[in-house]
Amino acid sequence: MGTRIKTVIKHSGRLLCRMTDLFLPPLCAVCGKELLGFEKDLCLHCRAGIPFTYFWKTQNNPAETVFWGKVSIEKVYCLFFYVNKYKKLVHAVKYGSRLPLGFRLGRMLGYKIKEDPFFVPPDAIVPVPLHPRKKRKRGFNQSEIIARGIADITGGRVETRCLKRKRFTPTQTLKDRNSRWKNVEKAFSVSSAKKRKAELTGRHILLVDDVLTTGATLEACCAVLMKEYGCTVSIATLAFVE
Numbered sequence: 001m002g003t004r005i006k007t008v009i010k011h012s013g014r015l016l017c018r019m020t021d022l023f024l025p026p027l028c029a030v031c032g033k034e035l036l037g038f039e040k041d042l043c044l045h046c047r048a049g050i051p052f053t054y055f056w057k058t059q060n061n062p063a064e065t066v067f068w069g070k071v072s073i074e075k076v077y078c079l080f081f082y083v084n085k086y087k088k089l090v091h092a093v094k095y096g097s098r099l100p101l102g103f104r105l106g107r108m109l110g111y112k113i114k115e116d117p118f119f120v121p122p123d124a125i126v127p128v129p130l131h132p133r134k135k136r137k138r139g140f141n142q143s144e145i146i147a148r149g150i151a152d153i154t155g156g157r158v159e160t161r162c163l164k165r166k167r168f169t170p171t172q173t174l175k176d177r178n179s180r181w182k183n184v185e186k187a188f189s190v191s192s193a194k195k196r197k198a199e200l201t202g203r204h205i206l207l208v209d210d211v212l213t214t215g216a217t218l219e220a221c222c223a224v225l226m227k228e229y230g231c232t233v234s235i236a237t238l239a240f241v242e
């Protein structure tokens, strides 16, 4: 009974948030200022100041060096540096206050990826999965929303069934690289469904996450995808932590 009441409160809370969105003026996701009629998500000032990485124009970019000596990645694309007030963009998408923003930032990343002269269109776009328990609690997977935005521009289908998170890993915020790796090393598996295997073996996958920090989670995903499907992998994230 208690759980049911909590669920009702949670859902009506979300509904209330959506309703207030209709009546309150939209605010800039970065500085919080009221948006003008022609502005969307970000005010013009914050939009002009997005700290883009330009990794789509850089060979051997800093995000790619994160994986050197660990797994062989084709290309790594990150939209912006995770710095100062722009960290708020990731938080707004991750904790669900601005879901359409996640989709639109995904589209922006999609356009940047297409600017790479060496861009190879992916056969499948795979979001880093949440554990089913976490996804139920949060109600969505932020990486999937970003992936759908990217796919809208680059083409390629979003594949959410091939990669699974089998262990519930505690939040990674305060762990160092070694303990992060131990935490995620065996956390992922791939679908053994014949159809999935036939579709993805030897293909090029674009793996999507919200932010690239130590790369431990993405590395674990790549390792299992490459081992089980023999595919090549590129990576795309919204933000990059230097």
Ligand SMILES: [Zn+2]
Pocket: 028, 029, 030, 031, 032, 033, 042, 043, 044, 045, 046, 047
């Ligand atoms: Zn602003």
